[in-house]
Amino acid sequence: MRAVGRGTSLFKSGVKGLLGRAGFDIVRSTNNLGGVDDFLPFEATMRAARAAGKSVGDYIDEVMNGTPGATQFTIDELGALGVFAAEPDRVLEIGPGSGRYLEKTLTECSPERYEVYETAASWADYLVDTFGVVARPTAGSSLAPTPDGSIDLVQAHKVFNTVTFLCACRYFFEMARVTRPGGRIVFDVMTEACLDPAAVRAWATQGGAGHDSYPAAMPRRTCVDLFATFGCSLEASFLAPMGVAFTEVLVFAKAA
Template sequence: MSALAAARGGMNRVLRPFGVQMVRGRSDDPAIQPFLSARRTLTAARRADLSIEDYIDRRSAVPGATVETVNALFRLADSREKMQRICEIGAGSGRYAARVIVSEHPDTYEIYETAGDWLPRLRSLPNVVLQPADGHTLSATPTGSVDLVHAHKVFVYLPLVVTIGYLDEMARVVRPGGIVAFDVVNEDCLDDEMTRNWVSSRATLYCMISRSWLLGHLAQRGLSLLGGHFVPLSGGRTELLVFRKA
């Protein structure tokens, strides 16, 4: 067994209680390796007679977590204008994308996704444009061009420097008056139960970011916080933060 295979096996033993696994990606960059295998996840969902959304919610969060997150996003955004152009980072299985598309019926839904095995499913969603993803930027999206740019269960796994780069890119591509939304693990997410779960499971895959620093960093880029909403995460919770561009 190679050192890489052994390392991947060790990580999967840590991930197993959370119902996810690491699989081979198209890059050696740890920031863009996929965690969920499309083939295995789709097969398991079919066997369980569940939609992808419901299957992943039940395995890695709580039933209904996806729709709750999308509803919270639009409630906090309180936008009365049609969102014609939307961009999502790390759409993965497409469970959030499908919900947002049904809600907003955008003319264009841009997706940056590095996990090649999920691309056929994402391509089947209405009005989707798959952008070339490098795992760090939104380089194919013009400045000030989207009404909503969002990411879910992405920044909780990425190194801080990658997350900061993506946040700056989100601030760049959103139009004035547009919405930026994403979830992170910050200090307000932690409680005794969550930390006990992480320590006992040795869950080293999660990354934290300071809420106060984050708000200050994005305020300098013209983003004002509209509100936050806690959403389930395997073994704990994240905070969905929703901003408007000045």
């Protein structure tokens, strides 16, 4: 998971400033595989959240990103759509990072098993120790350790707007593979609905330099058509806050 931000450059400098004023230094993790530790260092973030008297998730939303309630907004929308009412017994999350979506998901349902694929070892260890999830070996865009058709709910939040087009597509193939018939797939992408002229101008002028593909655009029709070939239909979608604009959350159902 990538935290919502004003582009990676501004995000990094803002985080460093906030933590610096709190007396903490950002140190690059030696366990990082190019993931969330690049801009959300584990130790510094945990200490800063404790100093602020906030949960890690609320600290990221309110202090680091300046978007209070952004995570809860997405969870509430998914709840209203009945995603959690289906009582998923097995959940898989790609790129949970700090666990802010994971934690709120667990307040809505009680899965017997919750698998995570997280590249930052320090955050993965924290999620295992704090929430009792199962951390799977992570290698790029593969979910190979998870068997076919074994997951009720597959989700990824603030991930696919930070990776390349082909990386996202490879994950899409894997998400469809591991989802059981009748299960759901939830993720957000930066579609045309998120990129009107005002949003593009905001990203270009206020969002910082970015990095590699971030913020990455993904055609909505590409997602819908590709998942249709997997036997997955689009049930619903909605816009959720991300940085200076929005990202679109898509909810797919796999045919029973």
